[in-house]
Amino acid sequence: MDRFIPLSVPNIKGNEQSYVDDALALEWVSTGGAYITRMEKAVAEYTKTPEAVACQSGTAALHLSLICCGVEPGDEVIVPTLTFVAAVNPVKYAGAEPVFMDCDDSLCMDMDKLALFFEEECDHTGGSLTDRRTGRRIAAVIVVHVFGNIADMEKLMDMGKRYGFPVIEDATEALGSRVEKGRYAGRFAGTIGDIGAYSFNGNKIITTGGGGMIVSSRPGWLDRARYLSTQAKDDPVYFVHNAIGYNYRMTNVQAAIGVGQMERLEDFIETKRKNYRCYIENGIPLLPFREGTRPNYWFYSHLSERRDELVGYLDRNRVQSRPVWRLIHTLKPYEDCRSYRMEKAPYYGDRIINLPCSTNLSEREVARVARTIKQFG
Numbered sequence: 001m002d003r004f005i006p007l008s009v010p011n012i013k014g015n016e017q018s019y020v021d022d023a024l025a026l027e028w029v030s031t032g033g034a035y036i037t038r039m040e041k042a043v044a045e046y047t048k049t050p051e052a053v054a055c056q057s058g059t060a061a062l063h064l065s066l067i068c069c070g071v072e073p074g075d076e077v078i079v080p081t082l083t084f085v086a087a088v089n090p091v092k093y094a095g096a097e098p099v100f101m102d103c104d105d106s107l108c109m110d111m112d113k114l115a116l117f118f119e120e121e122c123d124h125t126g127g128s129l130t131d132r133r134t135g136r137r138i139a140a141v142i143v144v145h146v147f148g149n150i151a152d153m154e155k156l157m158d159m160g161k162r163y164g165f166p167v168i169e170d171a172t173e174a175l176g177s178r179v180e181k182g183r184y185a186g187r188f189a190g191t192i193g194d195i196g197a198y199s200f201n202g203n204k205i206i207t208t209g210g211g212g213m214i215v216s217s218r219p220g221w222l223d224r225a226r227y228l229s230t231q232a233k234d235d236p237v238y239f240v241h242n243a244i245g246y247n248y249r250m251t252n253v254q255a256a257i258g259v260g261q262m263e264r265l266e267d268f269i270e271t272k273r274k275n276y277r278c279y280i281e282n283g284i285p286l287l288p289f290r291e292g293t294r295p296n297y298w299f300y301s302h303l304s305e306r307r308d309e310l311v312g313y314l315d316r317n318r319v320q321s322r323p324v325w326r327l328i329h330t331l332k333p334y335e336d337c338r339s340y341r342m343e344k345a346p347y348y349g350d351r352i353i354n355l356p357c358s359t360n361l362s363e364r365e366v367a368r369v370a371r372t373i374k375q376f377g
């Protein structure tokens with residue numbers, strides 16, 4: 001019988017095991033230890049940013065990012081609808097309300113529509129941006145670099161400057177994606193906005209089992225994120241806590257896996273690039289990544305008019321695939337929230353199927369998936 005081909009699974013075949021053994025041998029298993037610092041340094045050096053703060057998950061990284069941006073209960077935060085729900089839930093953790101935006105053909109937030117929203121629906125007076133309909137302050141924008149693509153950051157950063165809001169980059173899916181042309185040439189996804197979050201969940205381009213990282217160009221923000229992620233401890237001996245903190249720090253064992261994975265990130269991107277090309281050469285069109293970027297090719301998106309039937313057909317042929325996420329503004333906890341001129345997201349939301357993209361997928365297996373899709377017709 002043919003091997004079951006999973007959608008996206010970890011690849012742990014480098015130094016990860018020996019680093020974990022080392023962490024265990026030293027009995028540094030919790031939220032302190034040298035591997036955490038090494039992991040932070042590895043991500044900071046790779047993304048060419050001075051510093052990084054390791055967290056328990058990408059979700060925790062986003063929650064802390066919102067706090068660092070000064071988002072407060074009652075504020076509004078602009079978010080995309082076509083993304084994983086964990087990009088939006090932290091807005092609610094912070095007591096704020098999401099406002100949902102449409103995507104463009106890169107699947108990332110449509111910046112022209114966002115500009116229209118600010119012009120048509122908002123007041124910009126006294127340095128503050130207010131949603132005219134609700135009277136709420138717009139405190140931040142969370143932009144998601146969907147599937148390893150990079151959103152149009154030039155337009156977004158210009159709007160941030162004009163209206164005075166901070167930009168949070170959800171780069172959870174885009175570690176290693178880099179801008180190659182224009183004003184931000186050479187900059188990595190996550191390091192362009194005011195603060196950025198990565199995820200090392202099991203299905204991401206590198207994994208620590210569960211884990212995340214925060215990077216920021218704003219002085220003091222990473223110190224605050226680190227402080228809040230470690231229970232806001234103000235005295236190392238006496239239990240003095242001058243703020244409400246969180247238990248959001250990465251553990252040394254997770255970080256040991258991560259240090260091993262970071263050594264292999266460029267190889268993973270190269271494999272994903274090759275397999276992406278291989279699908280196309282085998283006659284399966286995939287959505288392109290944005291011109292002028294070097295994407296990390298994390299997830300592959302194919303369009304099908306009979307998408308849900310195709311998911312079932314592939315499953316019966318031992319190939320795992322997934323329909324793209326249900327649009328968040330249609331999910332129960334968010335159905336009463338404000339959303340703005342949804343057009344492209346519903347189109348893509350009904351048609352995208354994500355195909356196997358693990359880094360241990362062989363070109364023969366890509367050809368088998370392609371053959372199965374063609375048999376489906």
Ligand SMILES: Cc1ncc(COP(=O)(O)O)c(C=O)c1O
Nearest residue numbers: 057058059084086087172199201
């Ligand atoms: C767009 C997006 N945001 C946030 C997250 C949350 O990351 P984590 O699973 O590490 O909490 C993920 C992935 O899981 C994601 O894909």
